[in-house]
């Protein structure tokens with residue numbers, strides 16, 4: 001039979017009676033273990049050998065484990081210091097024993113926790129008594145550390161688990177493969193094998209020289225076990241953002257662009273938010289020190305916005321009658337919502353004057369100095385959107401949300417009237433969490449007020465919203481904590497394996 005060189009070598013090295021480890025054959029034949037493994041599977045496919053596998057667990061001391069193995073476990077040090085100080089008869093102050101035992105830093109807590117767990121004694125109001133019935137020389141965990149130092153293995157699984165939990169050992173698993181010759185393998189060897197020179201990869205040389213036409217290629221074994229490769233991957237939240245964009249484009253929306261750092265004028269003043277609104281104070285806002293201010297705001301617009309803030313617009317409207325400071329409006333901050341992009345677009349600042357009908361959206365970051373918890377981070381992605389038309393009603397708003405969220409399997413939506421300085425009526429939007437069954441807030445919306453639209457010189461209806469991308473993802477994926485979805489605490493396994501479904 002003709003076989004490629006590695007397969008020929010592995011077949012010759014295999015035995016019918018004893019299993020031979022792949023690593024052993026690799027060392028003997030001067031081949032890489034991966035090549036020998038591949039050849040072994042190929043030979044198994046030809047029924048010439050069988051490949052068996054078992055998992056080998058190895059246990060190694062961590063740095064901390066090694067230290068305790070040489071010095072002693074902190075709880076033993078404490079116990080021995082206590083015995084020496086006579087704590088079997090009378091309580092001794094803990095402070096003194098810590099000094100005697102030479103414990104400091106984390107070792108003190110470690111000593112105390114394990115001292116109590118092992119029944120070495122009691123600590124009560126800073127006084128230690130030892131239990132004379134226990135002796136530290138029989139400490140099973142200490143004995144296990146000693147065994148490991150001597151290269152032995154631990155038979156008692158519960159002790160191993162305990163020292164593993166304490167971080168004193170590192171356990172690793174390795175699949176060991178071994179080969180055995182089959183009857184057919186023996187026959188083949190007896191009949192004699194010839195080595196063929198097969199090629200396992202196509203190179204530019206083979207192509208340019210034309211040699212590829214004459215060589216024999218190694219069969220490709222798609223079932224061979226291969227090491228797992230972790231390649232780069234789009235973040236699940238980014239995938240959800242992309243999907244949101246696709247859905248909105250499908251609904252006839254265009255994407256808005258605009259600055260992340262913007263003037264309060266675009267973030268707040270254009271939205272008829274009074275300058276003393278709580279969201280505008282430093283509590284909620286990440287302000288920019290340098291440059292501190294924006295220069296180019298159209299002065300006629302500034303004037304109209306200021307007038308609206310002072311007096312309102314039209315006959316039925318009231319302004320705030322409170323001070324309005326242009327300098328304050330020019331200050332820069334990380335936008336607390338992406339509605340700054342909406343105000344820039346409606347004012348004609350971004351794309352020039354817009355005539356109805358129009359539909360715009362963005363899926364961009366907004367920043368708020370919030371308290372961190374399961375539904376809040378300091379930054380989040382806001383799905384901003386607005387529709388401009390001659391006439392719009394709450395029905396249009398609700399219908400748009402129903403259609404949008406349906407694409408993500410979110411069908412149980414609730415609307416709650418709320419207040420925004422820039423919309424009337426306004427609605428908070430809630431969705432039901434698939435795991436906890438709780439209603440969670442997923443957005444805020446409304447129809448822009450004349451006090452906002454008039455200074456921007458928009459004379460038709462505009463409905464608008466800001467929805468949270470992370471919350472949408474939590475409802476769609478069932479994640480219960482925003483910190484599991486994105487940010488520094490997110491689990492790498494989640495990033496590697498989460499499938500974005502909709």
Ligand SMILES: N[C@@H](Cc1ccccc1)C(=O)O
Pocket residue numbers: 336337338339420423444445446464465466467
């Ligand atoms: N800016 C609002 C969302 C919103 C946008 C547009 C209209 C109404 C509400 C928020 O951040 O919560």
